[in-house]
Amino acid sequence: MRTCHFARWEATTFSMSSPPSLSQAPDDAGAAPLERDERDDLYHDMVVQFGPALARLAAAYEADPAHREDLLQDIHLALWRSFGSFGRQCALRTWVYRVAHNTAASHVRRHRRGRRPQLVGLEELEAIANDTDGERLADAERVLEALGALIQRLKAIDRQVLLLYLEGLEVAEIAEVVGLSSNHVSQKVLRTRKLLARQFRTGDSYADSE
């Protein structure tokens, strides 16, 4: 699997010698930046392929519908701008999820001051989570509601791993998006699966997979 290399853009973006110019940064970067029309086409393709996933991601990061819409717009904008420097250094899916998660994590950090939710890691959540009452999760909507609530309690990295797992990404892909080793991600995925099994009474046996 190819990996993304961004060192050149990083150096350009964080030069301290000029005032912030937000529109220029993406266009300065990458070996073969896309033309304007190509960027628009890529954005269109991205929406077709990942539009619903981005909407789910925004919903998982932001419970408030009004803020959720803002977040979704921010993600779309960040993606569209980032495509200016997308030289197919990595798979489109990796790029899209990385930009989307980073934008969402920033959004959460910006809006955290007022609400200050207590975020926990997978390990802590495992320790405090109660087995869910099967009656309460009588329909799909409630399962999703409970799943959403669980996701929003997690710290950024664990939240990213869980969401990417739910979106169907493989361990190696998750590792590439998040930036952890495949080993570490597979441990996290295992914990995630245990947590989901405990919360939602899934029938998988995870002890065997360790």
Next chain:
Amino acid sequence: MQIQSDEELRALWQGQPASIVQFTAEQLRGRAAQFERQTRRRYRRDQASFAVAAILFGGAMIAIDGALMRLGSALLLLWAVYGIWGLHRYARALAVPTDASVQTCVAFHRRQLERQRDVVRGWPLGVGLAMPGIVLVAIAGSLGPRHAPWSMTIGVIGIVAFVYLAMLIYGQVLAGRWQQEIDALEANRNTAA
């Protein structure tokens, strides 16, 4: 509803109704331009505030008699100039992630935390540099032709010192929290490395 497997849960998650949002290229360009305008406006407004302070203290340095008052104004002028430079340097920390695709999520997250911590760590120096000037100007007020009562001068210096001290402590606490998050992230990263 009984969830039998992870696959079922994943299918449920992926199959939930989600409205697809798509913007036209014009809308996105418009939004990008709007965002940039907002950021520039905020940046210029803050710069202008320091510039006005620099002009006022520069003017005071020339117009008002008394060595102490002039020295105090000169120090505050230097502080305002430093503020302009500091804003220029840190303005990038205020920006929405233009670098969202630059790095993996962990690296991006860490850098954001470091920026927040560094901004808070910069408070004591940023505000502290104004302190000598304020103290000198306050003392000059009592020694000058208007002879402001010393109790007032001491009161002003006391309040300023108290606010500074409170800010110092609060800044330390906040920086400590950001550092804890950075350490936790690093520990998380190294756990299975």
